[in-house]
Amino acid sequence: MTGPGSTPAGAPGAVPGGPAARHAIPSLSFEITGAEPERFAAVPTLRFGLRITRTGGGPVRSVSLATTVRIDVARRRHGEREQRSLTELFGLPEQWGTTLRPLVWTRITTVVPPFEDTTVAELTLPCTCDTELAVTKYLLAVRDGEVPLDFLFGGTVFFQAADGRLGTAQISWAEGAAYRLPAGLWHGLLDRYFGGSPWLRLSRETYDRLDTHRIRRVLGTWDETVAALLDRADGTVPASPGPSGTSRTP
Known part of the structure; x- marks a missing residue:
């Protein structure tokens, strides 16, 4: 990551633990620690725990974190019943070698406060029973086992540069984390709000x-x-x- 008014990590003078290292661009790693229903939300919402660890550079002043959540459908095996239900999305099973593509679930923006070494944030993901959405069609078809999710992270990290000014650096979209969501968690959440009755939109x-x-x-x-x-x-x-x-x- 690079940014104005900053010293790249690993540059001459950025000795680990030295003064320059305190002002180097922070390097971050991400891990999804778990998922659970949001208890008091007005709409069905899943809450994911996110651990952010500084693996290099100086302390973090804040992070404006952009997260894209995708379902990586190719990482799951689908039974015959699921294959029949997913024909509308991906075609016949013999075509799946070329038609299976990740489904974008949502995009989330989160502000992370200052931290030194590690911190825990929350990502809230609203869930819908709108059967016209590809993600909903997929989740309705997958009733057991796990749903493979990819969390892709981008955004901006803020830190104190060597000249005392606020430095910024972009987080590469190559940063990510995988998580396997129990399918029953999504179904149980939707049943709690809608009583097992999917919505059907009509003109x-x-x-x-x-x-x-x-x-x-x-x-x-x-x-x-x-x-x-x-x-x-x-x-x-x-x-x-x-x-x-x-x-x-x-």
Whole structure:
């Protein structure tokens, strides 16, 4: 990492423990220490622990940390049921050698306060049940085992330069950390907020048509309405009650 008003680590005079070393650009390493649900969040949120260690250079004044979280789907083996569910995302399994690509989950910005040697920060990752998103489709298909995550770090580290001014240096996007998230943690979190009912986004026109169909067929819930339409599409149409309580075929 390089920055104005700073002495590169390892440069002449930057003797470990010497005065110049106190003003050299900090070198940082990152480790994800764990994940757990955020207990009192208004929306489903996972909280990841992040340990940052200074491996060289001088003390850190602060860090403006940008984190990209990706699912590295190629690092997980998928069973037959999962393969069928993931056809929409990646095509047929025989194509996966060329179609499996990491899925970007989210990007997070975090401000890390000053530290000398090591510190612990938190990364909060909101979760959604929006089934139109590729990440949600993937996580709904993967119900057990672990989900391989990659955390890619960038941003700016601030430190005191040799001339006393505030120095800055960019964090290389090559810095990263891997973590294997238990799939059940995500599913349990979504079930706690949504009761095992994924969201389905509809246009106003489609909603009105569906509501008219529900009323005409005297169906009590949206689940019954969609199930009846699926049964009809599959050719397994049960008799449904008419307005007077008599049975009829849709």
